[in-house]
Amino acid sequence: MKNDTIAAISTALGQSAISIVRMSGENAFDILKKVFTKKDIDLADSHTIHYGHILDDTQKVDEVLVSIFKKPKSFTTEDMIEINCHGGPFVARKILELLLKKGARLADKGEFTERAFYHGRIDLTQAESVLDMIEARTDHALKLANKGLDGAIYELIQNLRQKLLDIIANIEVNIDYPEYDDVEELTDTILVPRIEHLLENIDDILDKAAVGKVIKEGIKTVIIGRPNVGKSSVLNALLKEDKAIVTEIQGTTRDTVEGEINIGGIILKLIDTAGIRDSDDLIENIGIKKAKKLIEEAELILYVLNNNEPLSKDDEKLLELTKHKKRIVIINKIDLESEIDKTFENSVQISALNRTNIEALEKRIEALFLKGEINIDDSAYLSNARHIAKMHKVSTHLKDAWDAAKAHQPVDIIEIDLKGAWEVLGEIIGETKKTTLLDELFSKFCLGK
Ligand SMILES: Nc1nc2c(ncn2[C@@H]2O[C@H](COP(=O)(O)OP(=O)(O)OP(=O)(O)O)[C@@H](O)[C@H]2O)c(=O)[nH]1
Ligand SMILES: [Mg+2]
The missing domain is CATH 3.40.50.300 (P-loop containing nucleotide triphosphate hydrolases)
Incomplete structure (x- = not known):
């Protein structure tokens, strides 16, 4: 993961009251100081706003307000600054060009969010929710995106993973330390209902996901x-x-x-x-x-x-x-x-x-x-096609594990599918960081996000 300093215009191009130029990375303050009238801005407290002018050498470019966020308490966890300038596309572009000239690199699409993810500030489902938020067109869709952003999907997945992990860990102890008396031995009579319980959870999640998908798309x-x-x-x-x-x-x-x-x-x-x-x-x-x-x-x-x-x-x-x-x-x-x-x-x-x-x-x-009232406040709804497809895969693994348990297969055979389910759940929240998937995902974002 690169930590060079990136910059982009974060607002839509076109005429508006204000535009925001964003910068993140280790040299954000040094670069800012080269173009901003307030030369000791790096000494100011984090999360403060500063009035001043952007200068091209001695020439005034715009009167601006600069918000500063010092690492690690920023969206990307890096030093971040946001320049609120006047809204003409020319002004914002001019300021961006200056930042680039002074050492920043133009950010790729979604790179700010990508950094937040790689630095562990948000998980993959939260990163995807940023995109859902931008694309939301109804109150319901906005609520769903907000829940995702708050980490509701992450919690839902982690909860399932924890339940699975408890079973897997129990099986491993049974295999490695058969002499250990105080750990319950997982026979198929115990395993079957526990897997069934997980399958019921997942069926419920997938039922709700059908509604979630309709709301989103x-x-x-x-x-x-x-x-x-x-x-x-x-x-x-x-x-x-x-x-x-x-x-x-x-x-x-x-x-x-x-x-x-x-x-x-x-x-x-x-x-x-x-x-x-x-x-x-x-x-x-x-x-x-x-x-x-x-x-x-x-x-x-x-x-x-x-x-x-x-x-x-x-x-x-x-x-x-x-x-x-x-x-x-x-x-x-x-x-x-x-x-x-x-x-x-x-x-x-x-x-x-x-x-x-x-x-x-x-x-x-x-x-x-929408069968019955939808109450998005109460529970998390999967709505993202990628999450739903993965959840179906989890369900298949668990059904296979359930079949194996019913057929009195040895526990280490059952465990293979339980582990498979656990891994796929990890992919939903981005725990297995497969770069191709991530590159593709973040490229859907617009610049400056
Ligand atoms: N009386 C009556 N006439 C209707 C009603 N709805 C549509 N029409 C009339 O039926 C005719 C055809 O309506 P359209 O909406 O063009 O029908 P369409 O199915 O789109 O027709 P095509 O595009 O040719 O396939 C028009 O003269 C409408 O005014 C209705 O509820 N009552
Ligand atoms: Mg017609």
């Missing part, structure tokens, strides 16, 4: 149906704006139209598609192909029917094609006479034109993904 929702049933009208009603063109002509929507809404704290990524039918129109056919592909990728299908028309063969086919998906059948145009005699498992009757029952539709969507 949103739901890819595709609106499909035959031409003219009112798909674009449903999109507009949900978005509460006239985004897609609506006409009485069949085949109005040819390409996809997208929009986003926040329902009960989750983001619905809505995609309106071309009505599916046999068409001679080249462009429309491309749209139809796209719609069929989107069905495969969708996490939620809103299947729209026209209340005023009986089900057609096309409807039957499309309903069959989407029956394995999370789906809501929307019976639209209830202001017109009903021609549909079939009932559906999960359906809502609306009039997109009159905006009738749109709230019921929203409630139905919410219920499909």
